[in-house]
Structures are given as C-alpha cells and as structure tokens.
Amino acid sequence: MYTTELQKTKAVAGTEDPDKLAAFEARVAADEFIEPKDWMPEAYRRTLTRQISQHAHSEIVGMLPEGNWITRAPSLRRKAILLAKVQDEAGHGLYLYSAAETLGTSREEMIEALHSGKAKYSTIFNYPTLTWADIGAIGWLVDGAAIMNQVPLQRTSYGPYARAMVRVCKEESFHQRQGYEIMMHLAAGTPEQKRMAQDALNRWWWPSLMMFGPPDADSPNTAQSMRWRIKRETNDELRQKFVDITVPQAEALGLSVPDPVLAWNEEKGGHDFGEIDWEEFYAVVRGEGPVAKERMKARRDAWEEGAWVREAAAAYAEKHARKAEAA
Amino acid sequence: MASLPPIDLPRGATGAGAFDALAEGGENNVLFGFLLRLGDDSLILGQRLSEWTGHAPSVEVDLSLANIALDLVGQATHFLNHAGEVEGKGRDGDALAFRRDVLDFRNCWLVEQPNGDFAQTMARQLLFSGWQKLLFQALLGSRDATVAAVAEKAVKEVTYHEELAAEWVIRLGDGTEESRRRMQDGLEWMWRFVPELFDMDPLAAFVAEHGLGADLAALRPAWDRRVRSVIEQATLRVPADQRPILGGRRGHHSEHLGHLLCTMQFLPRTYPDATW
Ligand SMILES: [Fe+2]
Ligand SMILES: [Fe+2]
Numbered sequence: 001m002y003t004t005e006l007q008k009t010k011a012v013a014g015t016e017d018p019d020k021l022a023a024f025e026a027r028v029a030a031d032e033f034i035e036p037k038d039w040m041p042e043a044y045r046r047t048l049t050r051q052i053s054q055h056a057h058s059e060i061v062g063m064l065p066e067g068n069w070i071t072r073a074p075s076l077r078r079k080a081i082l083l084a085k086v087q088d089e090a091g092h093g094l095y096l097y098s099a100a101e102t103l104g105t106s107r108e109e110m111i112e113a114l115h116s117g118k119a120k121y122s123t124i125f126n127y128p129t130l131t132w133a134d135i136g137a138i139g140w141l142v143d144g145a146a147i148m149n150q151v152p153l154q155r156t157s158y159g160p161y162a163r164a165m166v167r168v169c170k171e172e173s174f175h176q177r178q179g180y181e182i183m184m185h186l187a188a189g190t191p192e193q194k195r196m197a198q199d200a201l202n203r204w205w206w207p208s209l210m211m212f213g214p215p216d217a218d219s220p221n222t223a224q225s226m227r228w229r230i231k232r233e234t235n236d237e238l239r240q241k242f243v244d245i246t247v248p249q250a251e252a253l254g255l256s257v258p259d260p261v262l263a264w265n266e267e268k269g270g271h272d273f274g275e276i277d278w279e280e281f282y283a284v285v286r287g288e289g290p291v292a293k294e295r296m297k298a299r300r301d302a303w304e305e306g307a308w309v310r311e312a313a314a315a316y317a318e319k320h321a322r323k324a325e326a327a
Numbered sequence: 328m329a330s331l332p333p334i335d336l337p338r339g340a341t342g343a344g345a346f347d348a349l350a351e352g353g354e355n356n357v358l359f360g361f362l363l364r365l366g367d368d369s370l371i372l373g374q375r376l377s378e379w380t381g382h383a384p385s386v387e388v389d390l391s392l393a394n395i396a397l398d399l400v401g402q403a404t405h406f407l408n409h410a411g412e413v414e415g416k417g418r419d420g421d422a423l424a425f426r427r428d429v430l431d432f433r434n435c436w437l438v439e440q441p442n443g444d445f446a447q448t449m450a451r452q453l454l455f456s457g458w459q460k461l462l463f464q465a466l467l468g469s470r471d472a473t474v475a476a477v478a479e480k481a482v483k484e485v486t487y488h489e490e491l492a493a494e495w496v497i498r499l500g501d502g503t504e505e506s507r508r509r510m511q512d513g514l515e516w517m518w519r520f521v522p523e524l525f526d527m528d529p530l531a532a533f534v535a536e537h538g539l540g541a542d543l544a545a546l547r548p549a550w551d552r553r554v555r556s557v558i559e560q561a562t563l564r565v566p567a568d569q570r571p572i573l574g575g576r577r578g579h580h581s582e583h584l585g586h587l588l589c590t591m592q593f594l595p596r597t598y599p600d601a602t603w
Binding site for chain 2: 060063064067070071072073074075076077078079080083084086087090091093094097132182185189190192193298301302305306307308309310311312313315316319
C-alpha cells in the first residue's frame with residue numbers, strides 16, 4: 001500500500017515521560033485526534049512522518065505510469081478524464097506533504113530522502129504501463145486498493161492526516177470508476193482490446209495484492225501502529241477484503257484472475273487465494289522493480305531541471321519583499 | 328448557421344505555390360474551417376502541455392499545467408464536435424482529432440511549438456492565451472450560438488491561463504540571471520509566430536464580416552499593450568519583428584506537428600475498428 005511499512009523505525013523505548021505517554025495513549029484510545037501542537041511520543045512522530053511522506057511520494061511517483069498515457073489517450077473524453085485524474089494525484093501529494101510538514105520535516109527534506117533512495121514509495125509504481133488497458137487496470141485495481149487502505153485512515157489518530165484522507169477519498173472513487181469503465185469498454189471490444197485487458201489484469205493482479213504489504217506474521221510493528229490508530233486494519237485483513245470485492249468485478253468483465261488456486265471458501269465467507277511471491281515484493285522494495293530506475297530518474301531529472309525555476313521564484317519573491325519593506 | 332453557403336475562397340493570401348496558400352484539396356466550407364481553427368489551436372496546445380505531466384519544476388506547477396491542458400482539451404472537444412456537425416459527414420470531435428493528417432489541421436504554428444524549457448512554455452502561453460482571451464471576448468457576440476456559448480465558458484479559463492503565464496514571465500524575467508536569460512530566449516523563440524495570430528486571410532475576413540468570427544487585426548493593439556507591459560515588468564526586451572511565418576491556418580505547418588500527431592493518434596490509427 002501507499003502507506004505500508006516499507007522501512008523500520010528504530011525503537012526509542014524508555015526515553016519518554018511515562019505520565020505524558022499514558023495521557024497520550026488514553027487520548028488515542030478514546031479516538032481523539034492528535035494535533036500538531038500536542039505532545040506526542042517521538043516514535044509516533046517518526047512513524048507517522050515516514051508513513052505520510054511515503055504516501056505523498058507514492059502519489060507523486062504514481063503520476064508517472066499514468067502520465068505515460070495522457071498524450072496517447074485514445075479519445076478526447078479519455079484524455080480529459082486521465083488528465084483530471086493525474087491532476088488529482090498531484091493534489092493528493094500536496095495535501096500529504098503539507099500534513100507531513102506539520103510533524104516538523106520540510107518538503108525539501110522529504111523530497112531529498114526520496115531522491116537519495118532513503119524514503120520509499122509504493123512498490124506498485126515500479127511496473128511499466130505497456131498498453132492503454134494498463135490505465136484501466138491501474139484505476140480499477142491500484143486506486144481500488146488505495147481506497148481500501150485509505151477509507152479507514154480517515155479515522156486515523158493524527159488530525160492533519162485524517163483530514164487529508166477525507167479529501168483524498170472523495171476523489172479516489174472517481175478514479176476507480178474511470179478505470180473500471182475503461183476495462184469494461186475493452187473487455188467488450190475487439191479481440192485486440194480484450195487481449196490488452198486480460199494481459200493488463202495478468203500483470204497487475206499480483207503487484208496489486210502486494211500493495212497491502214507483508215503478511216501480518218511478518219509485520220512486527222502492526223500491533224503498535226494499530227494501538228496508536230495509525231493503522232486501523234491489518235495488511236491481511238485489507239488484502240482479503242480487496243480480493244473478495246475485486247474477484248466478482250473481474251468475473252463481470254469476463255476476465256480471468258491469474259490465480260489457479262483462487263476459490264470461494266464458504267466456511268470463511270471469503271476467497272482462498274494463492275501464495276504471493278514475497279521475494280519479488282522485497283526485491284521491488286529494495287529498488288529492483290522492472291522500471292524503478294526509470295521512475296527515480298524521471299523524478300530526479302524533473303527536480304534538477306526545475307531547480308532554476310524554483311530558484312528564480314525564490315529570488316523574485318525575496319527581491320519584492322525587500323522592495324515592499326523599503327516602500 | 329450550418330446552412331451558411333460554402334464560398335470559394337482565393338487559394339491563399341498569396342499566389343498558388345506559396346507556402347501560406349491553402350493546402351491541396353483543402354475544404355472550402357467556411358464555418359467548418361473556422362471551427363477547425365478554434366478547435367485545433369486548443370487541442371494541439373492541450374496536447375503539448377500534457378507532455379509536462381509528472382515532469383514539471385514543482386508539484387504546484389505540475390498541477391497548473393495539467394489544469395490548463397484540461398481546459399484546452401475541453402474547449403477542443405466542444406469546437407471539434409460542433410465542426411463535425413457543421414460538416415455533416417458523420418465525423419465527430421474524435422474523428423477530427425484522431426483521423427486527420429497534417430495538411431488538414433488548421434492550428435497556428437505557435438501552439439505546435441515544442442515545450443522547450445519551462446520559460447519557453449510560459450512564453451508560448453503568454454502570447455497565445457493573451458490572444459485567445461481577446462478572441463473569446465470578441466466571440467461572445469458570435470452569431471453562431473455554440474461558438475458564443477463555448478467562448479463564454481472559455482473566456483474565464485483563458486483569462487486565468489494568461490494571468491498565470493504573465494506571473495511566471497515576470498518572475499522568471501526578474502528572477503535570477505539564468506532565469507532571465509532563459510525567459511528572453513523563450514520569447515525570442517516564440518515571437519516569430521505572433522503575426523499569424525492576427526492574420527486576416529480571406530476565411531478570417533469572411534467570418535468576421537458575417538458576425539461569426541472576430542476581426543483579428545483589431546485585437547492586435549490591446550494584445551500589444553498587455554504583452555509589452557508584461558515584458559516590461561519582467562525587465563526583458565520585446566523581441567524584434569521578422570517576416571511573418573504563415574500557413575498553419577491553411578494546413579502548412581512546422582515539422583513538429585507530424586510528430587505530435589504520431590503520438591496523439593497512435594491508438595485510433597493502430598486499431599481503426601475499435602472504440603474506446
Ligand atoms: Fe491518490
Ligand atoms: Fe487515485
């Protein structure tokens with residue numbers, strides 16, 4: 001997920017004032033929002049900064065695979081919808097950087113951390129968009145998975161993050177719908193279009209399931225994050241929900257999910273599904289995804305090539321602030 | 328309005344064989360041709376701007392460029408759908424956008440110019456949106472109800488485009504030494520395409536006379552005042568005028584347009600029987 005724990009935070013146990021800590025935990029347990037000026041444990045601040053900035057980076061890097069198709073969108077309507085969608089993602093990135101900044105890290109520092117490879121972003125954006133159907137699959141599956149993760153985060157304990165999620169969630173359902181609509185159109189289209197649609201589902205299915213992060217057994221910090229209401233459901237719970245909602249949607253499209261083990265399990269009231277290739281997941285987390293190098297290069301190039309613009313804007317603002325002062 | 332009789336226009340502003348003459352086999356349906364000019368300008372610039380998505384100097388700039396592109400694609404959709412109706416041959420906006428080749432595009436040279444750096448993109452935007460704003464203001468009174476209605480919505484959009492571009496031109500011109508040099512270069516690159524915007528060729532003259540279009544030449548003084556004042560505030564020089572480059576309005580373009588169309592039209596061209 002955009003917010004899956006892809007790095008560990010070092011423990012800073014035993015250094016907090018126990019009374020403050022107890023009061024803090026009581027507030028969180030009572031579902032109160034923590035605001036920027038409130039006292040918070042250092043580990044909470046660090047975990048949140050990492051999670052929110054990773055979420056912001058995911059929105060921004062996530063513009064690239066879809067941006068890859070804006071200039072080739074096959075109709076005026078599709079072009080307008082995709083532009084609007086990618087524009088929304090840029091807006092999500094902005095709200096999230098602002099939310100993270102309230103925890104005391106500047107946007108520049110966060111971007112620096114992304115470009116140096118220190119900060120992570122969702123593994124899903126390290127896969128290439130090969131055909132127009134990939135734009136459908138991303139909206140349907142990737143935005144679909146994002147919704148699953150973000151809806152509970154509207155009640156996350158940190159106020160600015162929760163409020164950012166409320167704004168983000170309003171737009172995500174439109175993203176998913178436009179993606180599914182592209183898939184519907186392709187699945188009902190010519191044989192070439194059906195082929196594109198099936199191939200896209202084949203390639204995006206497993207990476208979408210990986211978005212929810214490692215299995216609960218391998219997520220040692222989940223308990224802490226759940227107690228602090230930074231996370232509200234476990235990786236496996238969310239993944240199961242996603243599979244159960246998405247499989248019938250694939251059936252409605254007449255497409256087959258690339259998992260021979262997939263079957264409805266009456267007893268558990270959910271689907272059984274195959275083993276995820278966690279080795280692939282961890283490789284992608286390490287930066288070994290198929291187009292990870294391209295994604296990072298595109299972000300670094302945009303930043304470096306735009307440096308003179310940002311410097312000019314700062315120089316102009318300073319010049320005119322001085323003039324205004326002198327006047 | 329669709330019943331307006333086709334008229335035979337002279338083959339071009341200058342004689343046959345001139346670069347700015349009408350492309351061979353070009354249509355003579357005046358209202359259709361007029362709508363293509365409007366729609367193609369917006370479409371091609373929207374396409375150009377969308378190339379920036381994900382690669383702009385900051386997230387804020389990324390947002391504003393995508394926003395402008397989105398407005399322009401919306402305008403193009405209205406104008407080209409209307410053009411298709413007027414033509415009456417069963418083509419809609421998509422057919423016109425995705426199934427025509429260079430000789431049948433009617434946009435000006437300015438909009439098809441490559442983005443270059445951010446300064447070049449903003450130079451193009453200032454010159455074009457400044458013109459489009461005046462044009463759409465004039466088109467509010469068009470006798471073609473669709474044109475007037477689209478202009479009414481679009482005039483607000485392009486006023487914002489122009490303001491945003493003006494702000495950046497001023498900021499970059501009066502920013503650092505590097506941004507100043509780049510901004511001046513951007514203006515120098517784009518300036519030779521200005522005269523085409525105001526060119527009153529026979530089609531432009533006809534639609535103006537019949538209350539459909541605007542007297543483009545009459546827009547020039549207001550445009551000059553505004554653009555010169557922005558360039559002055561940016562502490563830059565107004566580039567020198569040169570021999571006008573014309574031809575875009577009659578299907579004769581720069582080399583850049585063909586490449587832009589290759590990308591834009593790839594899917595409908597590759598899968599001619601598919602709908603999307
Ligand atoms: Fe998003
Ligand atoms: Fe989204």
